[in-house]
Amino acid sequence: MENRPLAVYGTTLASRLLVGTAQYSSPAVLAAAIKASGAEVVTVSLRREAGGNRAGESFWSLIRGLGVKVLPNTAGCCSVKEAVTTAQMAREVFATSWIKLEVIADDDLLQPDVFGLVEAAAILSRDGFQVFPYTSEDLVVAERLVGAGCEVLMPWAAPIGSARGLNNVFGLQALRKHFPAVPLIIDAGIGTPAHAAAAMELGYDGVLLNTAIAKAGDPVAMARAFALAIEAGRLAHCAEPIPPRDMAEPSTPQIGRAFVDLPRHA
């Protein structure tokens, strides 16, 4: 199949890797990692870092200086009201209508509160936001999010920060089949480049991750590793992999091979 570039809300992205900006050892390491990742979109947590005023300005001017597109997120919001308020603050601070919407059920488990998520997505879409909802792989929730105006879905692979990879491959495949035309970006739970490549081979449109790069021993090298894995996985998907089978399948014909029955230790 043809490898068309990813487009979200009318913006075409050459890189299918989106990265978070938290937990790096310094802004300089963050900048080098973003550069190595080739990512064009970085997600930033407004609630924690920017504080809603101009207080975090020097840090954010470093991020803006990288020339990447900022996708603000509502990380840490546990209610619809908090998420909506945070999104409105983010629109003002970063001058973008993009918002990665997170409504978290519980600060400890960090699972999405899908009920609040759908409600907040509807409110924000009506208000002109372009919403990137962090959700589970649940099909019905996904339907509701699309119905609420979301043109992108961001299902988890596994719980945030767990580094477990694709927890429910069947569910993620079903979501992909159910929404062939909606951009699907894996958000959360990726630990290694192999996980990211596997998601891309499933036909996912992109991968968003933070901890797996930020907390690696060498974040810059790991950023590059993820960039390569995501490109490999995408190419593999477009190249249409062979299906697995239960039995060996020789790659050269056996018929006509001489002396096939000779004893091995003749």
Add this chain to the structure above:
Amino acid sequence: MAGSSQKIRVVGAGVVGLAVAHELARVAQSVEIVERASAPGLGCSYLAGGMLAPWCEEEGAEPLVLEWGREGIEYWTKTVPAAETKGTLVVAPPRDRPDLIRFSRLTAGFEWLDAAALAEREPDLAGRFDRAMFFPHEAHLDPRRATSMLAARLREFSTVHFRFDTAAETVTEPADWVVDCRGLAARDALPDLRGVKGEMLVLSTREISLKRPVRLLHPRHPVYVVPRGDGRFMVGATVIETEDRYVTARSVLELLSAAYALHPAFGEAEIVETGADLRPAFPDNLPRIRRAGRVVYVNGLYRHGFLLAPALARRAAAVVLRDAHFPEVMDADPGERQRA
């Protein structure tokens, strides 16, 4: 130049300014320390953790922090003996065991303790963790006591004068050199300096005793508890990329949860203090010595004020007295320096 006494003005009496003044005074220079507050060590030095833990810092810091941090331990245990070398403990709750493994892979200079060995070193942590990392060469100090000791040491020199309650701009008398150690206040001259908020609190309880700092790893909010003696424990510190200076409810919640996870008896402790301030930092979180004519800036010590001040002070003095050059911290063009 080193032999003849010059008049050197040090601006800022935090740990960096005091350490620079000390290095200069020790080689018989006339030093005037100008400080806007009414006493030494009241800026962000006042809220420091006072952990001299360069091996632990290898988890996220550049190798320079370990190398120069060892000089810091030497200084604070021998030259100005404010620190005790009791080591550092690093523990994690069972479900955050992967964080302990990660920490052990990124650091060196530690030994593993099992539950019994941990109980032997810190009886109050008996049975609370089945495994701990122990960094035996690390030390800790009480920052307020340390800056007082250093200021007292400086007062012994007849060539050293303090001027408190004095803003640097109001001082017009000439000086041969100015060493600017104002921390974040120097951002007018150092445009790539930023503030990174840190929040801390102090708990008081007689129910727990610890001999050494304990770091509790957590994927989102790692904290440390540093015994200050007299039943007091400093719990710190958040690291937030913002420049407001207030203590948030959420941070207190996180710091207290971590202290409680370390030992439930902290739940009964009295909160005797909370505080927030901004650490001065450059984009790579490494310190800088910058020279502009006869002004030398020493800044950006980030989370490593007490740890790195002695090494920076020694080198800043060499810049003033011998025109020395230290490429690892002296960049010509701000922002040019890349990660080593």
